[in-house]
Ligand code: HEM
């Protein structure tokens with residue numbers, strides 16, 4: 081791994097498991113290149129910790145290119161660090177200054193319990209998806225595309241909402257740990273497509289009910305989620321969810 | 334799952350929050366219009382006539398409705414705030430929330446609590462004596478709300494209190510006005526600028542005019558400005 085001359089102090093949340101109480105540990109680190117990604121910097125730290133016979137820092141990551149949504153880290157008070165519209169794996173060390181102290185915490189939400197150190201359990205998102213984030217399709221040959229006319233505008237809007245990677249930064253940033261941006265992106269993505277119509281009402285009712293059951297907070301429209309979302313999901317989706325829910329609640333049995 | 338009572342749902346609780354907030358916004362317009370009449374230099378005649386009208390039995394249901402509106406808004410706020418607290422039991426060590434949201438958007442509960450504390454004082458100043466105990470001015474039983482206003486705003490600290498609370502109201506509304514529309518699902522590129530613009534105008538003008546009234550009355554009482 082390339083070496084540079086950045087010296088940093090890392091203050092990292094260490095927690096053995098969900099049951100134990102965690103605390104911060106401070107680690108000085110040197111020889112960091114400004115071209116490293118934030119996760120590569122943590123890799124360097126972990127290699128060092130392993131050589132010293134210590135427990136490496138547990139953190140989630142997978143694609144390392146901003147598409148899987150795993151790399152949850154609350155860096156210096158913001159999800160995914162100081163840059164807008166990037167995930168932690170897309171954040172580079174040139175966004176920091178030599179000599180900086182960097183505080184790294186896990187997402188904090190009752191619905192995202194800490195598994196270990198910086199890794200949190202986000203299966204609550206999976207359960208919300210399982211409640212309604214799907215379309216039922218009959219098996220058989222694919223239909224002719226022209227059977228399902230859709231306006232370019234709606235297709236684009238649906239696609240933009242579908243860009244949500246389920247990273248949970250919206251929940252992490254929200255003062256209420258609300259999952260409304262995530263749920264609204266998922267509801268919108270289907271509500272705008274012809275394929276989503278049969279389950280349109282039951283979907284929004286079921287996903288919102290699951291969201292509440294998981295213990296996420298409610299939305300007070302602070303806009304923190306939109307500002308921190310790496311995929312630029314707009315809070316206009318939350319307004320759409322509010323409309324969809326009202327229509328569904330009033331008209332379904 | 335929607336059978337278990339839609340009123341228990343967060344999104345529905347938010348509609349109630351937004352609707353009650355918009356209701357209070359409308360009420361403030363009525364309240365302000367009447368109060369501004371206290372500045373008409375006719376010895377409080379216009380203001381007192383309006384005050385008498387507001388005492389008529391037909392207004393009673395509206396007054397009850399207003400109380401219910403406040404109570405719903407406050408209780409709903411309390412329920413939602415407690416629920417939101419529970420959603421994050423362990424807080425962050427470092428928070429850079431100013432990078433993603435406005436302080437007043439995050440402080441609706443505190444701003445609202447200040448408004449509630451003021452509301453209680455305010456009711457004790459005017460509504461309570463007017464409705465129940467009656468009041469004595471210059472040693473004799475009186476029913477002159479304008480005189481009661483002059484009597485109350487004779488004290489500097491009360492004037493200062495009334496002015497300061499308008500700052501809380503202004504910030505509560507700077508977030509609340511547009512937030513209510515978003516909560517009710519009214520977010521559309523064509524109307525967003527209008528809603529936001531109206532919100533800013535309302536949140537500055539209404540508290541400012543509310544603040545001006547006690548200040549002018551105080552200055553008049555103490556002879557700093559003529560009638
Ligand atoms: C004349 C007085 C008041 C007016 C005009 C007013 C107006 C509003 C409006 C328009 C909202 C936005 C609703 C939404 O986002 O859907 C709001 C929210 C809120 N209000 Fe008030 N309010 C007033 C008094 C109070 C009082 C006395 C309290 C508390 C004791 C309070 C607490 C709150 C809270 C906590 C919220 C945020 C709730 C949320 O967004 O979930 N307000 N208010």
Ligand code: SF4
Pocket residue numbers: 149243244245246247248249250251261262265305308309310311312313
């Ligand atoms: S809405 Fe944005 S912040 Fe929230 S889970 Fe999806 S991609 Fe992440």
Ligand code: FES
Pocket residue numbers: 140141142143144145146147148149150151167168169170
């Ligand atoms: S590791 Fe996949 S988004 Fe960061």
